[in-house]
Amino acid sequence: MAALTTFPNINVLYNAYVGLRALHAEDDGLICPDVGGWAETKYRLLALYDALFSTGMKNKWDQRVYIDLYAGAGYSRIQGTKTVLMGSPIIALTVPDPFDKYIFCEESPELMAGLKARVERIAPAARVTFVPGSCDTEIDRICAEIPKGSSSNKTLSLCLVDPFDFGIKFETLRRLSAVFIDFVVLLAIGMDANRNYDHYVDGHSTKIDEALGNGQWRERWKAVGVRRHDFRQFLATEFSMSMASLAYLQKPLDRMKLVRSVDKNLPLYYLALFSRNEMAFKFWDDVLKYSTDQTNFWD
Numbered sequence: 001m002a003a004l005t006t007f008p009n010i011n012v013l014y015n016a017y018v019g020l021r022a023l024h025a026e027d028d029g030l031i032c033p034d035v036g037g038w039a040e041t042k043y044r045l046l047a048l049y050d051a052l053f054s055t056g057m058k059n060k061w062d063q064r065v066y067i068d069l070y071a072g073a074g075y076s077r078i079q080g081t082k083t084v085l086m087g088s089p090i091i092a093l094t095v096p097d098p099f100d101k102y103i104f105c106e107e108s109p110e111l112m113a114g115l116k117a118r119v120e121r122i123a124p125a126a127r128v129t130f131v132p133g134s135c136d137t138e139i140d141r142i143c144a145e146i147p148k149g150s151s152s153n154k155t156l157s158l159c160l161v162d163p164f165d166f167g168i169k170f171e172t173l174r175r176l177s178a179v180f181i182d183f184v185v186l187l188a189i190g191m192d193a194n195r196n197y198d199h200y201v202d203g204h205s206t207k208i209d210e211a212l213g214n215g216q217w218r219e220r221w222k223a224v225g226v227r228r229h230d231f232r233q234f235l236a237t238e239f240s241m242s243m244a245s246l247a248y249l250q251k252p253l254d255r256m257k258l259v260r261s262v263d264k265n266l267p268l269y270y271l272a273l274f275s276r277n278e279m280a281f282k283f284w285d286d287v288l289k290y291s292t293d294q295t296n297f298w299d
Contacts, residue, residue, distance in 0.1 A: 023047055023091065025075055025084045028121075031114040033072065034079040037262035042186070042271060045257060046160070047091045049184065049273075049287050053158055055097040056283070060156075063100045063147050066092045067159040067181075069135035069172070071104040073114035088160050089115060093123040099158075103145050105131040105138060136169040139176070146179055157181040165192045166235070170213030170242055177246045183274040187239055187256075190267040193232045208235065213242045236270050248274040251281060257288055 149155035
């Protein structure tokens with residue numbers, strides 16, 4: 001990763017690109033799934049990170065690739081309102097210095113159709129590959145679409161992993177990790193971990209085993225002897241340990257962004273960066289600090 005001084009001024013970029021309403025969109029009549037009010041927190045943070053990453057890496061790598069494993073329809077609407085937000089694919093397509101290639105995977109045919117139509121309208125010149133189906137079953141094709149890196153074609157990818165729940169398959173990330181790639185992962189373990197706690201801990205479900213890439217976490221959880229209330233923190237730490245097994249730097253919980261619900265302030269998920277380069281975390285920390293300092297960032 002490049003030194004932070006190669007990135008544009010974060011305050012200037014926020015005001016010009018991420019600002020209070022910059023990610024709001026007009027209803028275009030296409031499919032537009034509802035999301036909670038907390039989604040704006042996620043999208044604004046992703047927008048700032050995407051923009052800084054794409055600009056900062058522009059002159060350091062020959063190709064920059066953006067991968068979205070759960071791409072959705074490109075737009076979403078905050079539930080109970082008329083506010084339409086750009087989703088992660090459109091955010092990535094409209095950064096000041098666009099990526100060289102985009103790979104969008106989406107399982108729902110309806111959402112994929114909406115995404116394609118929006119991409120064709122908003123970024124018709126972008127180099128985009130659409131992969132219909134589950135990212136887990138289509139991982140061979142996703143990997144094949146990533147340009148092969150070499151000494152004369154240095155390729156760096158940024159992959160967003162944003163599932164609806166803690167349904168990540170760690171094997172999918174392991175496959176992708178064979179190339180130069182950073183991950184931004186949404187660990188949706190807030191409500192899910194609490195609601196299904198007994199089902200997960202008693203071993204009747206393999207969902208967390210697949211997300212973490214191992215089944216030994218239950219023994220470690222029982223050995224810790226902490227409260228059920230701490231289960232989500234435990235799982236986030238376990239996931240970080242799993243990523244460390246792929247040579248990613250393991251970071252504590254305070255280097256993740258905990259996002260809470262708008263109405264009841266309940267913990268919903270962690271947004272975490274996983275990279276093999278320490279400099280990436282210095283940049284990530286700046287983004288998290290800036291987003292916390294800017295009260296409008298969460299409006």
